[in-house]
Amino acid sequence: MLRVTFLGTGGSLPTPERNPSAIIINREGELMLFDCGEGTQQQMMRAKTGMKALSSIFITHFHADHILGIPGLIQTMSFHGRTEPLKIYGPHWVHEFARILSSLGYYKLKFEIDAIDLSPGDVVKRDDYSIVALKTEHSIPSLGYALVENMRPGRFDRQKAIELGVSPGPLFSKLHKGEAVEVDGKTINSEDVVGEMRPGRKIVYTGDTRPCKAILEASKDADLLIHDSTLASDQQQWAIESMHSTSEEAAKLAKEADVLKLVLTHISSRYSDNPTQLLEEAKKIFDNVIVANDLMELDVPFRDKN
Template sequence: MELYFLGTNAGLPTTQRNVTSVALRMLEERRSSWLFDCGEATQHQILHSPLKLSRLEKIFITHMHGDHVFGLPGLLSSRASQEGSPPLTVYGPAGLKAFLEATLNATQSRIDFGLEIVEHSGGVIFEDSQIKVEARALEHRIESYGYRMTEKDRPGSLNMELLQEWGVRPGPEYGKLKNGESITVNGRLITSDQVLGAPKRGRIVTILGDTRPTPGIHPLADGADVLVHEATFTDEFADLAHKYYHSTAVQAAEAAKKAGVGELILTHFSSRYKDQDQLRPLLQEARSVFPNTQLAIEHQTFPIRPSAQEREKE
């Protein structure tokens, strides 16, 4: 499980950065990727990435501002041109369905894969045996949401030394033991509890849309291994951030500290910050409050690791 940033700029693209989009890659877990927001030119960014449209399973839209949705019709049309594309579900706030239907119909775009559009107002919006997705409203100029992805607990590690000692070879038997079943090898009954370690806590990833500081962030971010939070401005522009319903790097760090997250990744930077050198003050300000902070960098992978506390338990 890892994050891959396709766009990190706020409002407008620049020659250095594209507008907002980030992928959650779960190739080992689900053999698919999920996309969060789809600003203009996201599909071009995907062409320069290891991501594949055919493996895109779900798209989550935080809010309906153009820098978060203008790339969606083009991406869907391009995906439709690839034969055999599997079904895709797009989640987002009210207005998403009308926007997509109008643009796809007006351009006579043929979407011949199964496309489901789900408008929501928060709560649990998806859950299966592997993962649960919750949404909660934030505070922005229009309806804006954050998403919390909670991976279900995974089976513990097999005791390989003991399995080898008892003559269990790699293969289907390993899978049965992982699933809690018992097997018989050389006349010996082997139960899963004999060879399986304690379950591993599922990882938690929180990705927020545009927002001012608001109490709604805490339930989404509480105990998350990774929090992706907008940081449009440095602290000197706190008044401007408040006026336009955005956050500063310090405010993002304060939210991360309060929620006890493992790692904070800042994104959605104002175009006034032209390059990495000009973004460094945002990182420094955030780290003064929450040391384990990173800047989102386009076309860079950020692995989702369990927080330090969880690693100690394991």
């Protein structure tokens, strides 16, 4: 499973239709939160994402609409008996932020917060995937993030393995893992029955940013690009001054990067209940695009490229 749930899709301010920024990714049961605007924990309850399996929070930057939901969330998890440490990643100042979190309210947390300072290019390695911190262009120090899965083994040709004398069972598993096996004095190599390695999945989340080179490069062939789309093209100058992106700019970047799907988010309150203008402008450039809505879920499937 690789599922993205959009908990907050609004820009700067909450509206009746949209909470501030937050997405949660469920990867094989592990939950990762990217930004955490106010009201995020209630959105998690509405979406039934759960909280117990939350391993990490990745903060793009320290504007209030991206972090104000964290104090309430950690207090709730502590109240529910969490004891496992929570990792909070972010740009410079994340250690001070974690210290403040731990002292808020007349209530001592029952678990530790591990703050990890990231810079552009840093990689958080997990068993079979990584989170890459990306340089973005906003009005304060900021990061985007790419979740990049490791390459997968190629397809196993069961019929060919049998024709070569390999019996179904443990030897199949060894071959699929890349090991050679011996059958009746004959060596069967993995590449004899296993195709080329296949790509894992890639999700890029920009946070607040102008279109930039680092996001473009990281988004090459991404399965899903979640891009700042605060404004329409008639507000281009304001997008530049506030260091956000228009839907048209996000679509141009998605097209150049050859991503599979683009999701527009961080929607200004002026389009909160009717983002049609944003969608129409983006679709003129890049067809496979949608505007995120609160509580929307997207499953990201594997795709073969060989």
